[in-house]
Amino acid sequence: MRVIDKSIIEEKLKANNYKMTPQRRAIIEALLEHRGRFIAxxxxxxxxxxxxxxxDFSTVYRNLEILEKMGIxxxxxxxxxxxxxxxxxxxSHHHHIICKECGKTAIINACPMEHLIENIEDKGFxxxxxxxxxxxYCSKCYKKC
Amino acid sequence: MRVIDKSIIEEKLKANNYKMTPQRRAIIEALLEHRGRFIAxxxxxxxxxxxxxxxDFSTVYRNLEILEKMGIxxxxxxxxxxxxxxxxxxxSHHHHIICKECGKTAIINACPMEHLIENIEDKGFxxxxxxxxxxxYCSKCYKKC
DNA sequence: CAGTGTTTTGCAAACATTTTGCAACCATTT
DNA sequence: AAATGGTTGCAAAATGTTTGCAAAACACTG
Structure with a gap:
């Protein structure tokens, strides 16, 4: 399991013909700084x-869309x-628990799908x-509220 | 397990001091018509x-907020x-499978939480x-795509 | 390291979604 | 009939997101 870092992202972008610009780099760095936390x-x-x-804001949105499509x-x-x-x-595939107050996340390694697939397939979906x-709430925010 | 219908909703609203107005009734009827389907x-x-x-649109939003807060x-x-x-x-507590095309839903009675609670509590959340x-995709939409 | 084609950007504007303040309204109670 | 308290339509604003376009920046090539 390879943990994501700046160089991996840059490789991935390059492999998909996206160019590296200061703006894009800044956006990625902002995200990296917030690793383990959802932000708006x-x-x-x-x-x-x-x-x-x-x-510009539009640049941010455009790049977020690209990064999302690439699964980053x-x-x-x-x-x-x-x-x-x-x-x-x-x-690795996993899920999150998200603090409603600060956005901090923790990883849940279990995936409920493993046990459910049979259950669902006969619904026609x-x-x-x-x-x-x-x-x-994470422990910090829980105390505050 | 009591399936929700118009009268239950009206009871609930009344019990919370909300009045039944033609607009509110129309909104609820619209939702009932779409039972089993998410709509915007x-x-x-x-x-x-x-x-x-x-x-008015604002009336719709205000009522959706009320209905949501009441768990309807x-x-x-x-x-x-x-x-x-x-x-x-x-x-009853349950989850959904949602068609990305038409919004149709099916109920998933299993809840993954049952097996996971221990796993999560030691994360401090x-x-x-x-x-x-x-x-x-539901069967209909799957064929179309 | 200039030339080339493509991508990317900033800007401005548009668009979509949601929320708010307010005066008027309505049903019910005093 | 006045008072009360929830409810509405309207208009406006706030919020969040997307788009068209011309100019600038990027990665290659020779």
């Missing part, structure tokens, strides 16, 4: 600005709110992907 | 209009997109809720 597009933009001033980041949202993003930290997320 | 706020608004013309509907979203809603069809959703 707005926060990513802010962090990116401090690394490469003038980066996860996109989700808490109860239908604004989208939040997180670096995929390694290549063809399953392409699944989401299993736990929400709650 | 925009669609609910459209359906509501045909039952009670002039109903579920709110979620597919990959960070716009919010989608569905009537909670019964009072206090779990308040969880989401387990499968995505794919």
């Amino acid at each position: 597009a707005g926060e990513i933009h802010l962090k990116t600005l401090s690394r490469h001033r003038g980066t 980041i996860h996109k989700t949202s808490i109860r239908g709110g604004a989208a939040i993003y997180e670096l995929v930290c390694d290549y 063809t399953v392409t992907d699944h989401k299993f997320e736990l929400y709650g | 706020a925009g669609e609910i608004h459209l359906k509501t209009l045909s039952r009670h013309r002039g109903t 509907i579920h709110k979620t979203s597919i990959r960070g997109g716009a919010a989608i809603y569905e009537l909670v069809c019964d009072y 206090t779990v308040t809720d969880h989401k387990f959703e499968l995505y794919g």
Whole structure:
């Protein structure tokens, strides 16, 4: 299991004919800095600005879309709110528990699908992907609330 | 296990001091018509209009919020997109498989949490809720794509 | 290291979604 | 009939995201 880092991401992008720009690098660095934590597009933009001033919001969105399509980041949202993003930290399949307060995440290595596939196939659905997320509070935020 | 219908919802609302208005009724009927299917706020608004013309979008949103807080509907979203809603069809805990094309859902009675609680508690998180959703295509939409 | 084709960017504007303040309304109670 | 408290439509704003376009930047090539 290879943990993701900057060079892996750059390789991947290159392999898909994406070029490395300061903006893109800044966005990736912002995400790396937040490893293990979901953040909103707005926060990513802010962090990116401090690394490469003038980066536009649209650039951030465009790059997040690219990174997501390449499986480098996860996109989700808490109860239908604004989208939040997180670096995929390694290549193994896993799920998350997400702090509703600060976005901190922990990995859940178990995947419920293993036990459920038979259960589902006779519903007539063809399953392409699944989401299993736990929400709650990390120890820090739990004390505050 | 009591399956939800119009009268249950009306009872619940009344018990919480909410009044039954034509608009609210129209919104609920629109949701009932879509039982077993997630729909977006925009669609609910459209359906509501045909039952009670002039109903404003804000009214729809306000009522969806109320219904959600009372546990009558579920709110979620597919990959960070716009919010989608569905009537909670019964009072038992369960999960969904959602068709990415038409929003049709099926119930998954198994809950992965049953087997996982121990696994998670030593991460320092206090779990308040969880989401387990499968995505794919229902038989109809699968043929089309 | 200039030339080339492609990608990427910033900007501005558009678009989509959701929320809010407010005055008016309605049903029920006093 | 006045008062109460939830509810609505309207208009506007806030929020979040996407797009078209011309200019700039990038990775190659020779």
